Amino acid sequence: MKIYTKSGDKGETSLVYGVRVSKTDVRVEAYGTCDEANSAIGLGLSYISRDTEWAAFHHVFHVVQTKLFHIGAELATPQGKDVGWKIEESDVSFLEKTIDEWDAELPSLTNFVLPSGSPAGAAFHLARTVARRAERQAIAVQADGEVNPIVIRYLNRLSDFLFVAARYVNQKQGTVEPTLHQEKE
Template structure:
């Protein structure tokens, strides 16, 4: 089977229902950013330190959810409804519960943290910023077309989740957080 179709050579793409849409349309850009995010989550999984099977499982579940979100977005505006939507409030609640559990072992946060400290923590911060980018794109889409109301809270919580994950990774790797210093302290 050939992977290329040549159908997109003129800047158009097909949505899940077969309808055509410009590749620069808000909807196409939205699921494209979700795909980019998913790829970076996959990279993060490969950066995890040994003994992080629990985190790998959580990340791979999020990858599955990103694919589900992308499939929701791959349908046109007139197909957006509750029978199509998969992202749910339960996903957001799960992220909150996981963050609460992670935070029980972390020191209180009393300063701003710079991305970095280890390869895995740095990649978690890259993913966090990509989640924010996706979230902004999805907000823009929601101003133009219908969007599952569970998506924006989920994405908002997901970026927080990756921030907490970066802290957890540094703790597990026994590495210090990189503290932001005011200009007078540098």
């Protein structure tokens, strides 16, 4: 089997169920941005050891990356068609529970954190900004048609999760978080 199909050479692609749309379609932008966020998460994970100390962390992200893939599938499913892997409220609760657990181990924020730190932390900050864009684009899809409202809640919570994950990794790896220093007048 060849990896290329040549079916997109004229600027169109297929949604789920074979519906053809422009590659600039809002749905394509939204699920493509979910793919970008997922790739940035993968980059962050590539900087983290796979030893037993980090096993639970990797497991959490395996779940998150799988759910993000499912969101992409939901966004690629045309209005009125059945979704194979529907995001549920329990998926949002999973993020919230993990945010609360990791945040409890972090020092309180006293200043704005600059998106940086360790390579893993910086990659999770990048993934956070891409997740925010995916959320905005999912809202645009919702304006044009039907979108599972839990998808938008999940993407919103995902950006919070990735912020905490970046801080958590930076702390666990002993990297000082750079913060915004207010200049005194």
